[in-house]
Amino acid sequence: MIKNYLRSAFRNIARHKFISFINIFGLTIGLTCCLLILTYIVRELSYDKFNHNALNIYRVSRSFNTADGIVNLHLGAVAPPFGPLLKNEFPDIKKVTRLFPNGDVVLRYKEKLFTETGSYFADENFFSFFDLKTVAGDSKTALSEPYTVMMTEDMARKYFGNEDPINKEIRLDNTANFKVTGIFKPFPANSQMHPQMLLSFNTLNDDKVYGRNQLATNWGNNSFFTYLLLPDNYNIDRISSQFPAFIDKYMNFPGQPRQSKFTQLHIQRFLDIHLHSHLDDEVEQNGDIKRVYIFSAIALFILLIACINYMNLSTARSTLRAKEIGIRKVIGAQQKEIITQFLSESVLVTYFSLVLALILTCALLPVINRFSELGLSIDSLYQPIVLVSVSLLPLVIGLISGIYPAIFMSSFKPIKVLKGILKVGSGNISFRKVLVVVQFSISIILIVATTIVFQQLRYIQNKSLGFNKDHLITIGGGIPADKFEAFRADLLRNPAIKDISRSSRIPSGRLLDDQGAVVFDGDKPLPVKADIKSINVDYGFIPTFGIKMAAGRNFSRDFATDSNNFVINASAVRVLGWKTPENAIGRDMSYGGVRGKVIGVVNDFHFESLHQNIVPLLMEMPSFANNNYRRVSIKVGGANINSTLATLQQTWKKFQPETPFRYSFIDERIQRLYESEQQQSHLFTIFSCLAIFIACLGLFGLSAFSISQRVKEIGVRKVLGASIPQIVTELSKDFLKLVIVAAVIALPIAWYTMNKWLLDFAFRVSIQWWVFAMAGVIALIIAFVTISYQSIKAAMANPVKSLRSE
Template identity: 40%
Template sequence: MLRNYLKIAIRNLLQQKAFSVINSIGLTLGLTCCFLILLFVSHELSYDKFHEKADRIYRVTYNPKFAGVPTALVTLPTPAGPLIASSFPEVEQTARLFRRSASIEAKDGVAGRPDKYEEERFFFGDPAIFTIFTFSFLQGNPATALRDKFSVVITDKVAEKYFGSGNVLGKMLSLDGQYPMTVTGVIKALPDNSHVHIDLLANYETMFATISEDARQNLPQNWVISHSLTYVLLKPGQSAATVNARFPEFLLTHANERFAKDIVYALQPLTDIHLRSNLANEVEPTGRMDYVYIFIGVALITLLIACINFINLATARSLKRAREVGMRKVLGAAQTQLIGQFLGESLLLCLIAFGLSLVLISLLLPVLNHLTGKELTMAYLFGNRQLLLGFLGIALLTGVLAGSYPAFFVARFLPIQTLKGNFTSGKAKGGMLRQTLMVVQFTASVALIIGTIITYRQLRYVQEQPLGFNKDYVITIPFKSNNLNNIFDNPTDSLFTKLRSLKDVLRSNPQVEEVALSSGPLGLGGTRRGIVPEGFTRNDNLFATSLATDYDFIKAYGLQLVAGRAFSRAYGTDQAEAFIINESAVKQFKWGSPAQAIGKQLELEGKNGKVVGVVKDFHMESLQQPIEGLVMDINASMLSILSVKIRNQNIPQTLAFIEKQWDGFFPQKVFEYEFLDKDLARLYERDQRLGNIVAYFAVLAMFISCLGLYGLVVLVTQQRVREVGIRKVLGASVTSIVALFSLDFLKLILIAILIASPIAWYAMNGWLNGFAYRVAIDWWILVAAGLLVALIALLTVSIQSVRAALANPVKSLRTE
């Protein structure tokens, strides 16, 4: 019997080629979209689970609540890690990681290859890192690899880059041109689904040897500055809640009494870091759990639309088989047999769609990787048996759910009525259900289109919003490790002599407008440091974002002064005691107006001086954050970035000139640069990807919805062929008949728009609340999305309704 059902199913699919193709396309697209999103979601949820002890590994988070401004950080002060290990019996081991950029040179590299690179994934780490995390050692011993100072472990990719193939143990690498390091291990690079990726890992004590004496003295005692990622491995059976409860006592015992009461430590599960960690100073960009929920929702909506499309098309096709069903019932076929046959056809179609979807996934994976920034492959899918079986289960479940209604709909046909040509199914014709399903389809489509428009407007807004400074054609060049160690560095006079000379040489090029030094580029955030403004005391524990600059910085970035003056070499005391603040700092310090702030006393972590200028507020961070108080000073020890404002002509030649001069002044430091506007655009990369994905799936959802609408129009026109023939005989025009069909469907689409608009408004308003500066959700967006969907639907309806209106009425009245 199963063989007979299969033969009938294949025969019917071949006989109804148009319906079969449309159904296959709809299901294939729906399953492909669903599978692609679930593939991405599966990868997001798998982060850090490859570590053997992942369930016992935690990262310690740092939440200083100084001055009532809580700031959740992922890095701890340097002394915290070792003391946690010795103070908590629940803790098995702790390890610290500190990331910095580094110029690395191979002393005995491969001939003919570059031997010097700027490494962005260079870390200092405690030896216990290899006990806590799961690393695959290809060369060396994990127990001793980081035992000695100036030892370094590298990945296989780095080993090949510098030394080629073969044994590299004992070979030498130079750090920043002055610190020789010995390669003591080679590890396999961490997989893509790791929250941190390490290319080179040096012994943690090496860090202290590479910084100034002041830093070596300060860091081991400083309990305020956030510095190192600190990981904890709990003993089996121990609870993170127990450790969290004892952290206040731990801080009161070890931290500075002035700050201990305003510090909160907490253990964060390793597997929560990627999706549930919206904290500052993350070592790499993280995902968001709410985005995962959005993607899952989009996947389910797309699949739901495909199922509705299948139901409508299958129901429309079933009317052509009503006489077959009636005849089979007369000949004794049971209702369960008919249901089984039609469900079998549905499952067969879904299996075909499943196979086609796997082909499409392989073709579309590069597109998905581009949209999400991932490196997913088909090997990841086929290597994950549970995921692949889950996809097959979804396909089969889709076939059952989507095919159930048409199967029961057909099986309920009354044989006498169907043989007479009355294609009904007893008491109900299912019209209300089909209309409801179509409303659901277009509600989802309208909501996705509204979301796409709002996302596009917001991202365009943040990209075009005036930031308060020049960002176009500004390149930034790091000349030191851009990290918090710079706070304590005492650079040599020769360094800044070279930098001043370099600035003069660069300015000699007519394509260079201005050159300046700072502790960081604008717009990408800054370091919060302790301040004591006039009218406050140290016990107030006030903190503000600080920015070290040189005398040319304000001019180079086009900052606007609203009171006072800029830093000037004409004032010999500016380097020692001058500060410039922004308008928000004036408000934070309760100094009245910008003019009243001029001359006010200010202390910045031991540096005393007065305010000489106030600049107009500008965005020091992304537009997701409000503008806060900012303090700028001349502080040579913190300068680490060279900013060059160039003209928008002959850019390649200008960059080549800058690189040539750089190599002449700093041969030990790899020349690397970034355009500031591109760096700023990366702040919204995650949201941009969300918008792109929603836009793609909105188009696909609309396309699949139109397939379903087409099926419903076919169904209606089949039921009303005789009516159309009579109307034409009585003189009805083609336009009036098209309008007759269109009006019915436009009413349903209007209902969908009315339902989708408040849902989309609520969802997008919640997303926009994540931005301190956002667009409004104007009424015209909802109207425009509705009109777009209505227009597309009207065109879809017109295609079939025009065909029905142009049919020969004599033929339809004779045959129907």
């Protein structure tokens, strides 16, 4: 029986080549889109699950509130004392481990000198939390001694070549030697952290590095990522509900109110961090569950469009198979057998499309990765549950897309069919119209989404940031205070170098520091409720970045007291209640315990990405803050950049021979803040075009079939004097009406969806009416072009031939 069904299915597919081609091609494109998106979704959902303890690992985070209870900062890391104290306070906690980012470091081994990223201080039990395969050394003891280090295989090969790295010593930042005690394989790509080098956490007990007392008492350095190992199926409310009392117990400062009023601890599931955590400080940039939902919806939409094509074309060609169905019924075929026959054809077509889609997916993945930089791999689909799902997908799609045509065609009355008086009911035509409307509604929504994403990206790229980001080079590592002036003077001899400055942070990063502001009314201190961020700068920062003064002056070498004075931005003026920049000049205030005067106000500028509002900002130039000048920024001319970079490198080596020269352009750093939006833009464009193409493919087939059924009508119209434009209009208008209905349905949905998406940006474009008009017009034009080929061909045909066949 099954063999007979398959034989009949193959015959019908071969007999109706045009319709079969459109069905197979449309389903292949739809399934390819699904498989491409599936590789992304599977990768995102698989993050960190390779750890055998993943379900029982939790991270402690810390938030800070204003006096009004509003959270203004939420960090993924906490202060160093919290880890040991939590373990002692709560017996349910099995283990605690900490990870402390060490930033960029300079490593030397013999003559090899490199700047390395991805270095962390890690507790000795780090490997009992996270599954890293140790290639050499004992992971249980490798980090127990201070001044020991474990590194990845690639890093070990980079420094030691074919030598055995164990017990070799490397010099870090030209300050201390670390002994290599272990080599490990790197974390897989689907991990939220990728340390290249793990330094013994016990090293931080040395007063030269951090200090044992600092680890026990420093509540202000919230840079220690702290992880807890809890029992199976543990109710974290048992611990988190006791956090306020825990904070007040250990952060009890005389003369100050309860600290739990201003800061809280929180627990996050480790497996939730990658897709659900978007805190102000993360180990690495995380993904976003909203992107997973968006692209899942796009995959379903595209697949739905392909299924609609199949249903439409199958029901449209029902009259061509009416006699076949009538004869089958006359010789005894039951309705369920006919339904099975048509469903078997549908499933066969879908499985064949899946094979083609898998081939196409493998071919397109490198192209998608080049456009989106997502690093997707077909290996994501090799998991057993995914393979089973993919193999069953054609069966589900075949049944969904084939069930309506099967039921519809199996319901034909054999007497009417064989007498030739079968008419396809109006209900069937109406249903096909609904399906066409659904197709084009989805396509129009995707057109609007793509347009608005592009608008927002262009807005980001062109919006004035309040400073000049062009031709600005930044170098990490800083220059010692005793060398900086000579370094600066040496560089400025080159006319291509315009200005130089130092700062603790640079635009394109996050502003995290808030050291507490106090303003004075005479000698009366008035605490400031607002959160004011700060950066350390030197005399050259404001002119180097081209930031405009709103009132007052910049820091100056002519005023020795400027080391105790402040420059603030316009937002800080407003939250401090000084109304205008001019009113702020000369005001007394204290920040971080340092009292001074406001000497200048700068116009607001975007230090962070446009996702964030401009925050109140204070710039200070304390004489003791040389070690906080972690960045050197250099303004250069736009001509002959390569020559200027060579000059910078030579001068850098002259003054910092032990530190490799590593630079970046500020505008490129700012552009990287919007990588996820760039990826979304590229993928939206690709999948929108494919969705529209599949919809047009179905419309092309449907219009071709519809027109072929009206050949004699067209011939009569031509004989009666109808012109080609009139005939084309007559044949096209019904389909174009459906596109207009689709636009009416789709545009409100598109507006709501994209308005929600734009809310993620503090600074965003407004959605213009013409975007919706353009999307509707584009859909109409595409539909008309699709239909007009068949319409014009039919209108230009010789009516004698069509009427003679009667």
